[in-house]
Amino acid sequence: MSDVGLILILVVLVLGGVIATVGDRLGTRVGKARLSLFNLRPKQTAVVVTILTGTLISASTLGVLLLASKTFREMLLNFGRIQTELRDRGRDLEKAATDLKATDAQKAQVEKQLTEARSERAQVEEQLKRINADLKTSIDRQRETNAQLRTTEAQRDLTRRQLVAVSGQALKLRSDINQLQSEQKTLITQRDQVKQQIAERDAEIAERTKLIEQRDREINERDQVIGQRETDLKRLEAQRASLTATLQQIERDVELIRSGDLAIYRTQVLSSGVVRVGNSEGAKAAIDQLLQYANRSAVEALRLGRDDLQIVQIRTTEVESLIQQIRNGQDYLVRVQALANYVKGENKPVFVYMSAVPNRVVFSAGETIAAQTIDPSKLAPQDFQRSIQELLAVSNTRARVAGVLNDNIQIEKLLTLGSFIDQLRRYPTPVELRAIASDTTYTAGPLKIELVAVQNGQVVLRASS
Structure with missing residues (x-):
């Protein structure tokens, strides 16, 4: 509390005490002298003097507050204008919510176009799979693009959920402000009622004065809460704007992926390898070699035309931490991944980060990765290839969940796949199509699978047969 506030309180107290003392003295003397005013009895005259004294105390207190406190004077005189401004701000918030809808x-229209684009991409993939010479390169490139697209879409969905949460908080704050304003009106009404009762009940002046002060403090507290709610609302609006900008950036990344201008995408693996070293020198040498491979991959992806450029950069502290992690003589899968997106022809440093995970056994040879039951007699010719694609997609998903970090799936005996499908069509009863691991699969991958057809628990057809 400031010195001016203390002086103001002291003046009000002293002034009230002086007026009360004078009124008491005056009332006592009027009573003793048995004076009569306005043809009233002496006792009634004393009561009138006491009422006038109480009224003078209230008037002097209100006058001192109005003269000495600019804030109190503005609140009392401009209360209607303040409420009008609050309503205008509420209408502005509703307009902003309409724009957001x-x-x-x-965004929904853009997502619909994205779904159509995926459908077209699936048709192109089916055509590319018929070209055996470029099959492996096309599958690798498509899986990398799909992984980045899923990551980008997941970021977009997360940002959209955050936007919905922020909007919900904003609506809650608006509701709190309206409730506080209603409570403020109620408190003001109660305060006015208490002031009116002071003039009628002189015996309860002291108690009612305390109640008025309490109501005034509550009104001030409600004003502070309203101010805090408005501050929080502004902060949430700023956060929503930031999330909207982030979502727009993610949408631009998706467009870059579709247009094919993106040479390196965020989290793309530029190089990887399984290392086993027992000292810091060996660990440093292995990391340097992986960084060189990553630099070569980055230069080729960006199509800069020079093999001697050193564009890959990483923090020294991260390299030192990785050396301490992998120097214990165990097998680790070490990967070098991009920190951001880079466009073709962009000649600037490519910042990367490195991670290392133990290279453990994920699938044993002969283990079933995924299975699907089909009825060859009820499937059209094009449905067989679609069923195999779905089985491979499920296998890839399960491998990622189990811990295989290489998305590349290798199908054993791929050249006999057409013959496998032709023989599968001849079965008149349902069969179970399985994808089994043809070799032990580690964290580093890749997952090598073999397609088999099972009926009544017995393998009746293999893709390698």
Whole structure:
């Protein structure tokens, strides 16, 4: 509390005490002298003097507050204008919410176009799979693009959920502000009622004065809470704007992926390898070699035309931490991944980060990775290839969940796959199509699978037969 506030309180107390003392003295003397005013009895005259004294105390207190406190004077005189400004701000917030809904509708349209683009991409993949010479390169490139697209879409969905949460918080804050304003009106009404009762009940002046002060403090507290809620609302609006900008950036990344201008995408593995070293020198040499491979991959992806460029950069502290992790003589899968997106022809440093995970056994040879039951007699010719693609997709998903970090799936005896499908069509009863691991699969991958057809628990057809 400031010195001015202390002086103001002291003046109000002293002034009230002086007026009360004078009124008491005056009332006593009027009573003793048995004076009569306005043809009233002496006792009634004393009561009138006491009431006038109480009224003078209230008037002097209100006058001192109005003259000395600018804040109190503005609150009392401009209360209607303040409420009007609060309503205007509420209408502005509702307009912003309407604009946000329109933006969400536009996003839904973009997502519909994205679904159509995926359908077209699936048709192109089926055509590319018929070209055996470029099959492996096309599958690798498509899986990398799909992984980045899923990561980007997951980021977009997370950002959209955050936007919904922020909007919900904003609506809650608006509701709290309206409730506090209603409570403020109620408190003001109660305060006015208490002031009116002071003039009628002189015996309860002291108690009612305390109640008024309490109501005033509550009103001030409600004003502070309203101010805090408005501050929080502004902060949430700023956070929503930031999330919207992030979502727009993610949408731009998706467009870059579709257009094919993106040479290196965020989290793309530029190089990887399984290392086993027992000292810091060996660990440093292995890391340097992986960074060289990553630099070569980055230069080729960006199509800079020079093999001698050193564009890959990583923090020294991260390299030192990785050396301490892998120098214990165990097998580790070490990967070098990009920190951001880079466009073709962009000649600037490519910042990367490195990670190392133990290279453990994930699948044993002969283990079933995924299975699907089909009825060859009810499937059209094109449905067989679609069923195999779905089985491979499920296998890839399970491998990632189990810990295989290489998305590349290798199908054993791929050249006999057409013959496998032709023989499968001849079965008149349902069979179970399985993808089994043809070799022991580690964290580093890749997952090598073999396609088999099982009926009544017995293998009746293999893709390698």
